[in-house]
Amino acid sequence: MALMLRNARLVDPQVGLDEVADVLIEDERIAKVGASLECAGAEELDLSGKIIVPGLVDMHVHLREPGFELKEDIASGTRAAARGGFAAVCAMPNTNPITDDALAVEYIKARAEAVGKCRVLVSGACTKGLGGETLAEMGDMVRHGCCAFTDDGRGIKDSGMMRRVLDYAAQFDRVVMPHCQDDELVGAGQVNEGVASTRLGLEGWPAEGEELEIMRDIALCRLTGCPVHIQHLTTKRALDMVRAAKAEGLPVTCEVTPHHLFLTEDNIGDDYPTSLKVNPPLRTVADAAALIEGVFDGSVDAIVTDHAPHTEWEKDREFELAPFGMIGLETSLGLMLTHMVHTGVIDYAKLVDVMAVTPRAILRQERVAIEPGCMADLTVFDPNEEWTVRAEDFLSKAKNSGFVGHSLKGRATHVLVGGKLTLRDGVIVD
């Protein structure tokens, strides 16, 4: 089985590639890359005007299965991922039951194998039941394919426990990905503390509630040597801490979401839109500008969506009662192209870096480059397709996007996973 991808612009900073050429895929791997390739019997796709990059990876996604299938399941979540241009996603462990043992890891892998439209990398809990008190069986989970550890959704409150997590995880060549939130300081915080909390009369979620734990976890990274990846970082000062840690040579990385780059607390109007209720909250204009700068200068390692689907009725509630989170898989690439690449802040190579190359490295996945021998996990997008985000178009079961109505330029058209098309001309391949 051979597939010839013709006439697309190939962009891959790993191999210094940025040119129009053909890619020949045989079985699941890339066989040849070059101009005017020939291969009798290969299926041909003319991708003129489009760009091929190593398959995008979203390393922070809530697929909700098992346990919360009314919000999303592995089938719908991976369809949304493929539509958004992703060849792989990393599933967070706050399912029910929680992904804190090998059985749960195997369940997700099996479901993904059966119904997935992209690769599903499984992260495991650091502590049993996400309770922050007892170590989860990390070793067993690693043996069953777990790619990283996180108690996403809550911070590990006890510094001694966090140290134990990092000390223990250090033996497995896996990153620990803390959700940094000081519960005592954050309390029942709903929106950024400051202008938004005062204007809306809502409990504030201070920047320091995040920064204090980031500071602590960087210190514990120094103490233990275990690689730490800071989840959904949102503030300028937090980014400065990560910069300083990197300058010191510590194995610290971080991720940022499109909603924290392109939305701020000022977008939360007096109609209390619950789609903009996210955790951590939308921050200030200055914070968003600092994060954009961080993507440009390389301080931000990965763009993630923190895709957090909820049912329509869960979000159609009083702001304080609605759950945190927004979906993002189907808008992430379009947002990054529209607001980062087309505006000239970053180039395509940098986009590939933060949306494919570095996430894969952080998750200890096999390198995927556009060169012979590599796994044919590829994303194809039309950089010029203009489209409007509409709730009814989402393949996700959920509609809770903060970007509905936004006009974007650039959209995925094809996704290949192991040489097989999961998205073709913008349509999921069933």
Add this chain to the structure above:
Amino acid sequence: MGFPHKHLIDIREYSREDIMTILETAKTFKQINERRIKKVPTLKGFTVVNMFNEPSTRTRSSFEIAEKRLSADTLNFGGSGTSTVKGESLTDTVKTLCSYKVDCIVVRDKHAGVPRKIADISGVHVIDAGDGKHQHPTQALLDLYSIWEAKGSFDGLHVGIVGDIGHSRVCGSLVPALKIMGCEVTLIAPQTLLPARPDVLGADHVTSDLDAVLPQLDVVYMLRIQRERFEGAPYPSLREYNMLYGLTREREPLMKPYAVICHPGPINRGVELDSYMADHPTRSLILDQVYAGVLVRMAVLYLLLGGADDGADA
């Protein structure tokens, strides 16, 4: 003619003229409230729902009296028997209410933003009777009325607000309302009782020194201190609170001769006010505020519902 608003949800949407219209209208309603038959047919045939999703006796009673004196049909909805207790969503509850063909919903809720949401769902007139820590616009209007009546105008007035400003929906409306009317506003509280950004509310000054600012104030607005809460309280004791922020007889010499005292009620004697100040014959406006509540709520209902007696939509 025609009042340019459908709802009273956010006082910041009201201009100085709008607010003066409400206050002038409230004043004309005085004569109804002071005669033997305290009722006019103005809102006959209108149905007003008092949807109180958290306990409130005073505000609900004040609204109910205002509605009844204008001859509106009233329905009290809420309390511990609300359908939300049975798991019904706010949206479904409001849609159910609307199917009764009501004209106006007066809403009190412990969650900020609920009145706007009800307005969006229902399409009927909505009056915010207090939402979470956000706003309480009729309270601000009755405060303005009392101050206006006592002082004759808002020109050059310096109003000091003392107490739990950060958790106060009253301040969410009162501070912007005072600024709309051109007053100078000083907030007086320890930082534990302040919002993150007092400037966003519109306050001109913030201080934790009551004694220093008291000599400049024309109006001293004392907020209620929650005495129920002790663990994790934002002050060490009621005693110390009273010592630092209580308006007591000992502090009277610091006040301007004609400075007046307001309080949204119910008062905690011995905490934010002593009895001498609470009952002060010339300074205390506290009971005038309660009366103003009825007048102002009548005015708001009249203006929003169009004051028409033919049932036409406003």
